[in-house]
Amino acid sequence: MFEGFARKRIKTSGAEIALVQGGSGAPLLLLHGYPQTHAIWHKVAPALAQRYTLIIPDLRGYGASSKPPTDERHMPYSKRAMALDMVEVMRALGFSSSMPCWLGPPFPVLSFNPNPARTPRKVLSMSTHSARSSTK
Numbered sequence: 001m002f003e004g005f006a007r008k009r010i011k012t013s014g015a016e017i018a019l020v021q022g023g024s025g026a027p028l029l030l031l032h033g034y035p036q037t038h039a040i041w042h043k044v045a046p047a048l049a050q051r052y053t054l055i056i057p058d059l060r061g062y063g064a065s066s067k068p069p070t071d072e073r074h075m076p077y078s079k080r081a082m083a084l085d086m087v088e089v090m091r092a093l094g095f096s097s098s099m100p101c102w103l104g105p106p107f108p109v110l111s112f113n114p115n116p117a118r119t120p121r122k123v124l125s126m127s128t129h130s131a132r133s134s135t136k
Helices: 079-092 107-111
Strands: 006-011 016-023 026-030 052-057 101-104 122-125
Touching: 006 079, 016 079, 026 079, 052 079
Parallel strands: 026 052, 026 101, 101 122
Antiparallel strands: 006 016, 016 052
16 A cells, blocks of 8 residues: 555654655645544545645554543644644645645644634545435
């Protein structure tokens, strides 16, 4: 899985994030949902890597990323904390937070926005769940 992608670990202010990175072009951060890991993207990553530089992490608490201790309010696992991890990961890889596109659950961009001028240029949301349609 993820042949040709580099495996990396990035230390953030609250966790250590495991990720794979590969491809070339504009950066595209692919985020998994609950209860998945970065592996959810393995089938589409090769095609996307032809056009984008893919950054595909495990969010804190998932997969190979660290599992920081929690507190009574579970703040280390808040959407804000996870979003800050992603901002710090992108900066550590040399991408400004105004540059990348994000694909996945919308919470990171919507939950962590200390400066609207730094919101990613494109925010794409995708659900990996199938929905049943019902007709009466």
